[in-house]
Amino acid sequence: MNYMQYAKLTHHQNNYTVKKYLVSLSMLAILAACGGNEEKKETATAETTTTAAADDLSSNPDYVKGLELIGKSDCLTCHKVGDKLIGPSYKEVAEKYENTEENVTMLAGKIIKGGQGVWGSVPMTAHPTISEDDAKAMVKYIMLLKK
Numbered sequence: 001m002n003y004m005q006y007a008k009l010t011h012h013q014n015n016y017t018v019k020k021y022l023v024s025l026s027m028l029a030i031l032a033a034c035g036g037n038e039e040k041k042e043t044a045t046a047e048t049t050t051t052a053a054a055d056d057l058s059s060n061p062d063y064v065k066g067l068e069l070i071g072k073s074d075c076l077t078c079h080k081v082g083d084k085l086i087g088p089s090y091k092e093v094a095e096k097y098e099n100t101e102e103n104v105t106m107l108a109g110k111i112i113k114g115g116q117g118v119w120g121s122v123p124m125t126a127h128p129t130i131s132e133d134d135a136k137a138m139v140k141y142i143m144l145l146k147k
Contacts, residue, residue, distance in 0.1 A: 062144060090141075091146070093107070094146035114127075
C-alpha cells in the first residue's frame with residue numbers, strides 16, 4: 001500500500017471515528033435531557049394515583065348498586081352525570097342537597113312520585129315501579145358524585 005492509499009484510508013477512518021463520536025455524544029445529550037424528568041414523573045404518578053384512589057368509587061357498595069339500578073332504569077333519558085339534559089345532572093343534584101338520610105328519603109320519593117318546579121318547569125316523570133330501597137340506593141349513588 002502506498003502513502004496515498006494509506007492517507008485516504010486513515011482519513012476515512014478518522015471521519016468514521018469523528019462521526020461515531022458525534023452520534024454518541026448526541027445520543028448522550030438526548031438521554032440526559034430525557035432522563036432529567038424522572039423525579040417529576042414519579043411525583044406526577046404518585047399524585048395521579050392518590051387522585052385516582054380518592055376518585056375511585058368502584059369499591060363503594062352504594063356506588064355500585066346505585067349505578068347498576070340507574071343503568072337498568074330510564075333515568076339516563078333525562079339525566080347525565082355531569083351535563084344538564086332535560087333534567088339536572090346528577091352532579092348538580094349532589095351539589096344542591098346535603099347527603100343526609102332525610103334528603104335521601106325525600107329525593108327517593110321524588111324518583112317514585114315524580115316532581116316539578118325545583119329544577120324548572122319540566123316535570124320529572126314518576127317511577128312507581130321502583131321500590132323505595134332501590135330509589136334510595138340511586139340517590140346514594142348520586143350523592144357520592146358531590147365534589
